[in-house]
Every structure is written in structure tokens, then in C-alpha cells.
Amino acid sequence: MQLNEDNRQIRLNVFIHGTGHHEAAWRHPDMQPRQTLDISYYRHLAQVAERGLMDSIFVSDAYFGKINKLEATTLLGALSAATSHIGLIATVGTTYYEPYHLARQAATLDHISGGRAGWNIVTGSADETAFNFGRAAHPEHAQRYQLAKEFVEVAKQLWDSCVEGVAVNDAGSTNGVGSTRHYEVKGPLDAPRLPQGYPVLVQAGSSESGKAMGAEMADVIFTAQQTFEAARAFYTDVKGRLPAYGRKAGELLIMPGLCPIVADTLGEARELEEELNQLVHMEDALRRLSRRFAADLSSYPLDGPVPLHLAKSLGEINSLKSRQSLLLELIEEEQMTIRQFVHRFANGRGHYAFTGTAVQLADEMEKWFHSGAADGFNVMPQIFPSGLEAFVEKVIPELQNRGLFRTAYEGASLRERLGLKAPAQHCKV
């Protein structure tokens, strides 16, 4: 597969997530976990990423659980004022949201940031989310994806109801009537047309329904892939689906997650990794991972094999389906012990983890990029801010030296910078 056009460059997003993507990051002696409620912590991370000329910042979100997290769009709204180039991708779940609110929110973020907004479309991964919204049950997987597809359709129609420069007046257009099987939204949206037309649409589920939706409507796909081979298979699969929707390969960027632990020598990087792995709370980790098995993993020897025969089947879980299969494959392939499994999952929850020097990592990234496995990476530092600083200071210059990454921001909007087409306005005036 020859994808190496001359000017094609690696896209880099940073996934900002609590104290870092290693589950024990918060326990590191340098870390002050209370900072995760403090805007100055995020401002610093955003500014480091912008200094590194990264394409975008991404924050995840969820509507349940005993966790402590700033709501995504509000956080990025604040960061838009503290940055001037970097893209701002907020996760908003469709299952318990209104298309009209989402459309206004994304329009506002796009306006105040001057065309830097992105929306990561998720359907929600936990059954208990329903109870926070007075619903009896979380819709099952396929139903959620159907709703999500329609939700995006309605949101696009609302964005199309905006007229360049000014808000639509009521005497004017009949745009913005968003009607699908499940939604009926009159519109129009009370906003001038978004600088980007639509925010950059991101899809992050890698199940069958997720891939289908991504191929049909996403601009960017974030995906968890454990190996180069798996990433290449995923890339080939999804890009292969594009022609069916009348889309070209360059219209959808695939960015696998990458959890880097980078230092000047391999030894130092391994030490950092080991330091964090030692901080993993084994009981908690086993309890969490046991949910994927029909057994309590803590009753098995830590240095014995993972009881793969007791793993739950895909039919028994209603969320993160794609993650389950890739984990099981990896355990089998690497003959992992329970302890190895815990450590592997601790850094990035099943995303691709790499420990080594900047040169080694750049080699690996280049290989993925040039061999049809990735258009870019969703960078998930194991610990903030040091993991991000190391990536920006060591890895990015190495990529720049190889001509694989920009040396200055170009393009006026996130969409433009990612080389994505501006959506044509389907005007019905």
C-alpha cells in the first residue's frame, strides 16, 4: 500500500486525561492530583502542546461514576481563551444529549476559538448512565449507534441552517429542519455559520458499529490498537470502507492511541515505566479487570497465566467491545501473567504503549505512518505534565528533523490544518 505522498505529515493529538494515562500517575511523588480541578494545570498542558505545534487537544467525558472530572466542553471553552492555534476536541455523548444543545455548544466553541472546535462522538459505555437521566436502561449497542448516527445528521442540518456571517432570520431560510427516525428538530440554529462549517467530527469506537459510523461520517478516528499488525489491519479495513460512502482515503484520518514513555536512554525510560508500575494498586486493578472475566482474578496467582477460558464473550458486555477482543488476543499472543496483564493495562488502558528513546519512538511512528497503519497518533502521556513535556521536547524535534511533522502552524482552522475539506453547505434557501 503506497500512501506516502510527498507532503503528507504526521498528525498529533494529545489526549488530556486527569493526572496521566497511567492509572497510577496520581500516586507519583511529583504529582499533586488536586490540580486536576484547577484550570491553570490544563492551561499549562495546552500551552505545552501548542508549543509543540500539535494539531489538537482532546478530552474524554462520561456521565456516570464516582470519578472527579471537569466537563469537557466547559473545560475546552476555558482553554480556547488560553491558546490560539491548537484544536479543541470535546467528547459529548449522544445518548443523553439534545442535538440542538450540542450543535449550539459546538458552534460557540468554534466561534470563540476561531475555527478550532472538534467533537468526539460517543454513545456512552456504562449501563448506569441511564439512571442519572431518569431512564430505566441504557440502550443496547446497536440502538445507541443508530441514535448517534441520526443525532449527527440532525446536528449537521442545524449547522447548515446557519448562514455565512449572520444568524438566519426567521423570514429567510427554511433550513435546519432536522428530522430523522428518532429526532424532530425544527431549527434553525441561532448562530452565524461556524468558521469550519462543522466542527471536526471524531469517532472513537472501534467495534463493528463504530467502524461503520466512522467510515460514513467521521473526519478523524481515534482507536486503541495494541500492535502494528492490528493497527494496519484496522486502517486497511476502515479506509477500505470509504468508497462505499463516496469518500476518499484522505477524507478520514486514522489516529491510533500511543502511550509513550520517553527518556534519553532506554534504561531511563524503563525505569520510569517501572516506577509507575510499582505504584499500581494491585487489588483495585484486579477488581477492575475482573469485570471482563467470569472470575475474580485476585484468587489466581499473580505470576501465573491469565485464565483466558473465563473471559467474558463479546455478547456478555455492552461497552468497549472492541477493547475486549484486542486485550484477549494480546494476552494469548504474549502468554501474559496476571501481573504483566495488570501492568500492560495500567498504561493507557489497552492502547499501544511504547517505552524507549525519542529516536526509537520516532522510528516506530514513522513505520506505522509509512506502512498504512496510521495517519497520526492520539498521544496519551503516562503522566502529566512531564510525559507531555518529554514528548514535545524530545520526540517532536526528531519527527521534524525527519520532515514528518510541521515546523510552524499553517492553515486558519483545525479542519484546514488536518487537510480536511470544508463541508459544502447544503443550502435550501
Added chain:
Amino acid sequence: MMGGKSSNRQLYMSAAVDGLNYQQCVQLAEMAERALLHALIAPESSRLEKPAPSSPVLEPFTLLAALSASTSTIGLIAEVHSAFYEPFHAARKLAALDYMSSGRAGCLTLPGQEAAAANFGRVSKEQLRPHGYEASAAVEFAEAMQQLWDSWDDDALIYDKQAGMQFDEAKVREVNYTGRYYSTRGPLNIARPPQGHPPIVVPIRTQDDKLAAARVADVMIIEPNSLEEAIELSLELRELLRQQGRQPEQGRILASLTPIAVTAGSISEVDLRLGTVGGGGKTARGRLCCAGTAEEIADWIQLWHHSGAVDGFHIQPPLQAALDSFGYFAEQVIPELQRRGMFRQTGSSSTSLREQLGLSRPINQFHVIR
């Protein structure tokens, strides 16, 4: 006497940040903060069902989040129309805003208008929620948010690195709120906000709004036709507060006001048409206007404030020239009020909106005193 010794009473001021593009919003916010106003209120689109020709309405939470970065002391109040919103979403956005702004978030709740429902339609019947457009639905919405904020004790986050415990399990709880319109289980997925509960603001338009406000409002915005009406209304509101077992000063009363600057010899046609020069009165659009020179507007504010009818004003600049008009108010009228000793001359030492409004921090309703 209604409001105690008038000379000692604080005068509270908020301003609407409405119908402006983002850059203008930033300018207005900075002017308001320099003038030491207490809060900004970002309206939900009142034109939700019928967009205005040229004034975009930025989504309040996202706008205020951005403004939290360009301001440092002024309160940031987001309007929410409860019929189309979920308490869980609003509570977490407000909590996030409260953390990011060091305690400056607030929420103006309105039930919303049925006409806007067309933007929130669902085809399948089982997806429809039993929404209401009456004030009691907005009360429930506020109560549900308050319970969600209380789902974490103030000291629930412990971050015990040694023990590997981020929070104390015993201090985080499901709230299982079940009302007529809303139910939510909780807990919220963010710790209790710095203010405990970001203040709830309720505009008073109907009899039901008064009852609603008496239960949940920290701030009430009234739209009286005259001073007499304002006096009567606040007596009634304060009595309703008492009936709910609350102290009258736990509910600040602001009158919504559109000041119109008239500099000597420049009385505009608009002002003449409004017939409000040198005094106050309601315009055809239902807004209480006061037109005059800075001195005259200050006189008028002084009269109202000294009557004890109101604790302050919510300034709604005319949409056509919001920035200029607000600029006049902030740069001419406020200094005049300060010269008269009626308005604060230095900012508060606290950034908490509650504290700036003289409101106490609510204790956690689930906190059992042992």
C-alpha cells in the same frame, strides 16, 4: 422599615452579556469587572424558537467558560431552560465552571417556553420525558442539581497516595432524586463545587415564579413597572421566603434595568419615543428603562435602593448598542454611584460569588451531624 439602614446596604449589580459576538462579550466582561459589578448573566437564547436577525446567542456555559479565563473576580451566571435540559448535565457544567473560575459560577433557571420544544423533539414516544413548562419544574431542576452537588462531601477527596485511595467512599453517595419531572441517581462525577452550590437566580414573572423563588432562589430578578410595584413585590417575596423558613436576606432582589444614557443636548429620538428621559418607566418591550445623564440615572438608582425595595439591579443594555450603552453605565454611572458612597470602590477579597453577594455557603444536605 423594609431594608434596614439604607446607607449601610450593599448595592448589588449584575449585567447581561447578550446579543454580542465573542470579542464584544470579552470587552463587556472586562468593563463590568473593572466597574466592580458582581456578576454577568449569559442568557440562554430567549429567541430559542425564533432567532433574531443579527444577534447570535452564544451558548452560555461555553461562553462563560471562555470568559472565566479573561476575568478574575466577576460572577458568571448561566441561564438554563430546564424543560430542555438535564439536571445532571447542568450540575456538572456549573461545577466545572465553579472550579475553573474559583467559585464564580451561578445558574439562572427558567422553565423554558413550550414554543421552543420544536427544537427538542423526539419521534419515539418512549424517549419523551414528562417535561413541564411551569415554575415548579424549574424548582425541581434546581433541587436536583443541589442534591447532585451534595453527592460529594466537601472533604471527600483525600488523595491518599500511600493507601491508593483518591476519595473516601463513605463521603460520596447516590442521591436518588425522584421528582415529578426529573429523576437522577448520582453521584455527580465531579467533587462538590467551591461554593457548595453555585447560586440559583430566578426571574420573577408570574405568581408561580414567586413560590418557586421562595424555595430555591439565592437571587431574584424582578421586572416592576414602578417603584410602588417594586416595593410591593419585594414585601411579598420576602414574606414568601420567611414562610419557607428562610431569612429574607438569603434572597437578593435585583430589578432588571435598561439604563439609557442622555448626555446634555443629545437626547436621541429613541429616548424621546420611550418617554423616559430623566426618569424611569417601562418600554413597550416590557423593559424597565431609565434614561438620563449619569447623575439622573444615579439619582434614580439611589431612590430605588434607598426605598429598600431592591438590593440592586440587573443591567440589560439595549440590544442595539449594548457595548456603548454598557460602557456609559460602567464608566459614568458607576463612578457617580461610588462618589455618593453607594457602590463598592474596591473589589472583594474573595472570588466566591456567594460571598460577594453576602450569601452563606450551604451545608451539605446529606451531611448528618453526629
